[in-house]
Amino acid sequence: MTTDRTEDPMSTTFTCVHGPTSTQLFVRLATLLNDFNPAHYDLEFAQSVGLPGVIAPGTLLQGWLLADVEAQIGGAAVGASPHRVREIDLRLRASFGPGDLVEITYERDGDRLTATALLAEGSRGTAGTPVATATIVLGDLLVER
Amino acid sequence: MTTDDDRSPVLAAGLNVIDPWLAVEYARVLGIENPLYTDEHAARAAGFRDVLVPETQLFLASRVGEAGEAPRDAVGLPEGYNAVVTGIRTEYLRPVEAGQTFTVRVRRLPSPVAPTKRVREFHLLQYELTDVDGHVATRLELTIAEFAA
Numbered sequence: 001m002t003t004d005r006t007e008d009p010m011s012t013t014f015t016c017v018h019g020p021t022s023t024q025l026f027v028r029l030a031t032l033l034n035d036f037n038p039a040h041y042d043l044e045f046a047q048s049v050g051l052p053g054v055i056a057p058g059t060l061l062q063g064w065l066l067a068d069v070e071a072q073i074g075g076a077a078v079g080a081s082p083h084r085v086r087e088i089d090l091r092l093r094a095s096f097g098p099g100d101l102v103e104i105t106y107e108r109d110g111d112r113l114t115a116t117a118l119l120a121e122g123s124r125g126t127a128g129t130p131v132a133t134a135t136i137v138l139g140d141l142l143v144e145r
Numbered sequence: 146m147t148t149d150d151d152r153s154p155v156l157a158a159g160l161n162v163i164d165p166w167l168a169v170e171y172a173r174v175l176g177i178e179n180p181l182y183t184d185e186h187a188a189r190a191a192g193f194r195d196v197l198v199p200e201t202q203l204f205l206a207s208r209v210g211e212a213g214e215a216p217r218d219a220v221g222l223p224e225g226y227n228a229v230v231t232g233i234r235t236e237y238l239r240p241v242e243a244g245q246t247f248t249v250r251v252r253r254l255p256s257p258v259a260p261t262k263r264v265r266e267f268h269l270l271q272y273e274l275t276d277v278d279g280h281v282a283t284r285l286e287l288t289i290a291e292f293a294a
Binding site (some may be wrong): 003024025026028029032033034035039049052055057058059062063064065066067070071080081082083085086087089090091103112141142 | 167168170171174175176177178179182191199200201202204205227229231232233234235236237238239240255263280281292
C-alpha cells in the first residue's frame with residue numbers, strides 16, 4: 001500500500017491518496033487495535049450481515065487523517081511536540097474493501113480542516129463513491145512533564 | 146461533546162495499558178513519522194516516560210474489561226459482531242504515554258440517529274480515558290449501527 005500526497009505548506013487545500021488496501025492491512029490493524037470484528041476479515045460473515053464483502057475498519061480512515069495532517073501541517077521531522085490535533089470527527093458514509101484506493105481532500109481554514117474521502121480511480125469499487133467526511137480541529141495538547 | 150454537567154452514568158470501567166511496541170508498530174503501519182511516537186529515546190529526551198500513543202490508536206482503549214472486551218451487557222451492545230462503527234468523534238486533551246496504565250470509563254449516550262430498515266438501532270458510546278496522573282486525556286464517542294436480524 002502506498003500513500004501519495006500533494007504537499008504545499010502554503011496551500012489551504014491538499015489531497016492524499018491511500019491504497020490499494022488489502023485484507024492483510026485490515027488484519028494487521030485489527031491486531032494493533034484489538035478489534036477483531038469479523039466484518040474486517042471474514043468474507044462469509046461480512047456477506048451474512050448484508051455487506052458486499054470484507055470491509056475496512058473505520059479506524060483506518062482515522063489513522064490516515066492523523067498521518068496526513070502530520071505530513072502537511074508539520075511536526076513529523078522536528079518531533080519536539082505531540083501532534084497538533086485536538087479533535088477528529090469522522091463520519092463514515094460507505095464501506096470500502098481490499099483493492100480500493102481512497103482519495104482524501106482537505107480544505108483548511110485556520111485551525112480547522114474539513115476532509116472528504118472518496119474512492120479513487122483504480123479502485124475495485126466505483127471511483128468517486130463518497131466514503132467519509134471528517135472535521136479536524138488543530139491545537140496544542142496540554143503537556144506536563 | 147458531552148461535558149461534566151450532562152453526563153450519563155458510567156456503565157463500565159476498567160484499566161488499560163498500550164504496549165510501546167503496539168504504539169510504534171501502529172505508527173509505522175499508518176506512516177506516522179513524528180519521533181515522539183516512534184522512538185522511545187526521543188520521547189524520553191522530550192520529557193515523556195515512553196513513546197506517545199498515536200491519537201487515533203486510542204480506539205484501542207475501548208477494549209476494557211475481561212478478555213479485552215467492553216462488557217456488552219453493561220453498555221447495551223448486542224452479543225456478537227452484528228454491528229459496525231459508523232462514526233468516531235474524538236477529543237484529544239493530553240498526550241497518552243505508552244506503557245502507562247490509564248482508566249477507561251464507558252457511558253451510553255442518547256442515540257443520535259433514528260433506526261432505519263437495515264439498522265435496528267444506532268448506539269452512542271463514550272469512552273473517557275484518564276491518564277496515570279489523574280487527568281482526562283481523551284474523550285472518544287463511537288456511533289455503532291446494530292443491523293436488523
